[in-house]
Amino acid sequence: MPLAPARVRFAPSPTGRFHIGSARTALYNYLLARQTGGQLIFRIEDTDQKRYIPEAEQEFVEALKWHGIKWDEGPDVGGPYAPYRQSLRGDIYHAQIEEMIDRGAAYACFCTPERLAELRKSQQARKEPPRYDGLCRRLEPSTAEERVRSGEKHVVRFKTPQQGETRGVDVLRGEIVVQNETLDDYILMKSDGLPTYHLAAMVDDHLMDVTHVFRASEWLPTFPLHVLIYEAMEWQQPAWVHLSVFLNPSGKGKLSKRDAEGSKSGSAVIFSLDLRNMGYLPEAVNNWMALMGWSYDDHTELFSMEELIEKFSIEKLNPSPAAVNYSKLDHFNGVYIRGLSVNELQKRIEPFYAQAGIETSASLLNQITPLIQERIRTLDEAVQISSFFFQDEVHPDPQDLIGKNLSPSESANAAREAQMLMDTKSSFEIEPLEAALRDLADQLELKPGQLFGILRIAVTGQRVSPPLIETMVILGRETVLKRVAEAVKLLERLNDSS
RNA sequence: GCCCCCAUCGUCUAGGGGACCAGGACGUAGCCCUUUCAAGGCUAAGACCGGGGUUCGAAUCCCCGUGGGGGCACCA
Numbered sequence: 199m200p201l202a203p204a205r206v207r208f209a210p211s212p213t214g215r216f217h218i219g220s221a222r223t224a225l226y227n228y229l230l231a232r233q234t235g236g237q238l239i240f241r242i243e244d245t246d247q248k249r250y251i252p253e254a255e256q257e258f259v260e261a262l263k264w265h266g267i268k269w270d271e272g273p274d275v276g277g278p279y280a281p282y283r284q285s286l287r288g289d290i291y292h293a294q295i296e297e298m299i300d301r302g303a304a305y306a307c308f309c310t311p312e313r314l315a316e317l318r319k320s321q322q323a324r325k326e327p328p329r330y331d332g333l334c335r336r337l338e339p340s341t342a343e344e345r346v347r348s349g350e351k352h353v354v355r356f357k358t359p360q361q362g363e364t365r366g367v368d369v370l371r372g373e374i375v376v377q378n379e380t381l382d383d384y385i386l387m388k389s390d391g392l393p394t395y396h397l398a399a400m401v402d403d404h405l406m407d408v409t410h411v412f413r414a415s416e417w418l419p420t421f422p423l424h425v426l427i428y429e430a431m432e433w434q435q436p437a438w439v440h441l442s443v444f445l446n447p448s449g450k451g452k453l454s455k456r457d458a459e460g461s462k463s464g465s466a467v468i469f470s471l472d473l474r475n476m477g478y479l480p481e482a483v484n485n486w487m488a489l490m491g492w493s494y495d496d497h498t499e500l501f502s503m504e505e506l507i508e509k510f511s512i513e514k515l516n517p518s519p520a521a522v523n524y525s526k527l528d529h530f531n532g533v534y535i536r537g538l539s540v541n542e543l544q545k546r547i548e549p550f551y552a553q554a555g556i557e558t559s560a561s562l563l564n565q566i567t568p569l570i571q572e573r574i575r576t577l578d579e580a581v582q583i584s585s586f587f588f589q590d591e592v593h594p595d596p597q598d599l600i601g602k603n604l605s606p607s608e609s610a611n612a613a614r615e616a617q618m619l620m621d622t623k624s625s626f627e628i629e630p631l632e633a634a635l636r637d638l639a640d641q642l643e644l645k646p647g648q649l650f651g652i653l654r655i656a657v658t659g660q661r662v663s664p665p666l667i668e669t670m671v672i673l674g675r676e677t678v679l680k681r682v683a684e685a686v687k688l689l690e691r692l693n694d695s696s
Numbered sequence: 697g698c699c700c701c702c703a704u705c706g707u708c709u710a711g712g713g714g715a716c717c718a719g720g721a722c723g724u725a726g727c728c729c730u731u732u733c734a735a736g737g738c739u740a741a742g743a744c745c746g747g748g749g750u751u752c753g754a755a756u757c758c759c760c761g762u763g764g765g766g767g768c769a770c771c772a
Binding site: 210211213243245246248249307311314318322325326327328329353368371374376377380381382385387388389390392394395396399414415416417418419420421422440442443445447449450451452486489490491493495497498499516517518519520521522523525526527528529530532536570571572573574575583632635636639645646647648649650651653654655658660661662663664665666667 | 698702708720723735764767768771
């Protein structure tokens with residue numbers, strides 16, 4: 199059954215980097231919008247002038263694009279509900295707050311931060327929950343209005359009912375009931391004239407006709423307030439969906455950079471752009487993220503963006519917190535890398551060579567890529583595993599050159615024989631070369647693995663490499679001969695000194 | 697301290713009263729394949745937090761406890 203077109207929004211605050219938790223929220227929003235033929239709104243919630251970071255918005259845009267999440271309305275593309283930047287919507291909030299005061303749902307408060315701090319202190323000393331004591335709530339509306347008009351510094355608070363209970367419906371959790379007496383008279387408008395999240399987000403969501411609100415479950419504690427605001431203004435509530443939080447890989451605490459468990463970088467990678475820079479594919483990251491807190495069925499785990507759009511459903515969202523699992527990300531990334539065409543993989547790998555200062559050629563890369571495709575889990579590993587292709591010489595550890603169960607002189611001899619064979623062999627192609635080397639091993643009474651092992655280290659300088667014969671053919675006879683000759687010298691020296 | 701949320705293998709999860717001696721995936725271990733490493737194939741170990749109810753019957757519903765998480769700002 200197709201759902202009605204959903205209007206959803208991704209509304210980050212430009213106060214920091216783009217976190218994978220935000221990415222997942224944005225993804226779900228995007229999926230629902232696309233699935234239902236609705237719109238995704240990108241809104242900037244920049245009402246905190248103290249924590250504002252100018253570069254943040256740029257990172258959001260870059261990260262969102264990397265993920266492949268596109269929005270229909272936003273500060274850059276405009277739209278019928280513009281502006282999409284809260285700092286530009288001051289008049290709207292002021293009009294709304296005025297109406298709230300008129301309705302008796304909000305009031306001006308002239309208490310100073312100092313008084314509030316003291317109040318909190320004494321309440322805590324008495325082991326009472328810290329809450330506003332309602333001093334200004336008891337002011338006559340007319341006198342409050344006068345003081346406001348005279349320019350007295352003030353905030354505006356929500357007049358929370360002091361009895362009864364508030365019920366809000368979270369789609370994942372059902373009805374959430376809270377006693378009103380446990381709530382506070384939250385500040386809606388700060389003394390600088392800018393709204394808090396509570397006011398701005400509610401006003402915007404309503405005015406922008408948002409139908410579904412996906413947000414982090416950190417908002418659950420103030421959820422009743424938001425319901426109360428909607429009720430006071432007699433607005434129709436959206437469907438509220440509080441997404442579970444991401445926990446550290448250890449399962450202890452909210453995901454933070456500190457927790458390095460299971461991560462290969464020494465600290466948890468929690469920013470989208472860092473994931474990108476480490477060589478993760480956006481399609482793998484999306485797939486991985488989508489599955490933390492959402493599932494489709496028992497046996498399907500691989501989803502393209504198109505499939506996610508088709509299969510996503512709010513009902514299958516899971517309200518419990520999820521510990522991130524980086525090894526599963528690695529797995530997904532490997533799967534997606536293997537699923538790429540050689541050309542596509544080559545295109546994605548190229549920047550990582552450039553970043554490592556390695557100059558590549560398209561034709562060489564074209565030969566190398568299929569060899570490493572099933573051996574790498576992240577794009578940057580391509581560089582590590584194949585850099586020997588691009589170096590003039592390689593520097594193997596002489597000890598590594600000794601063949602399995604062989605002496606240095608036996609190893610040197612085998613290398614010399616191979617060198618001779620490859621020097622004189624007419625064709626330097628995969629099948630004949632492999633056959634010839636196997637014959638040689640046979641003659642020398644070596645296992646192929648022993649001979650190949652020596653050559654592998656000699657030619658690549660690494661214990662682990664792409665398949666040997668293919669590698670040598672790509673490298674070319676001249677380079678191979680040179681490197682084997684070098685290895686022979688190293689082995690002979692080893693022989694002499696031991 | 698107060699309020700709220702959550703609770704199935706180490707992790708992500710399937711499960712929404714009988715189909716469950718609980719299924720899948722990652723990870724782990726073993727075997728096979730193999731010139732290294734991977735990839736691939738096969739196999740194994742591994743969970744319903746505890747206690748009360750309700751019911752003929754509970755992983756599934758209710759209550760309590762415990763554990764975990766989140767929040768308690770003129771931040772979002």
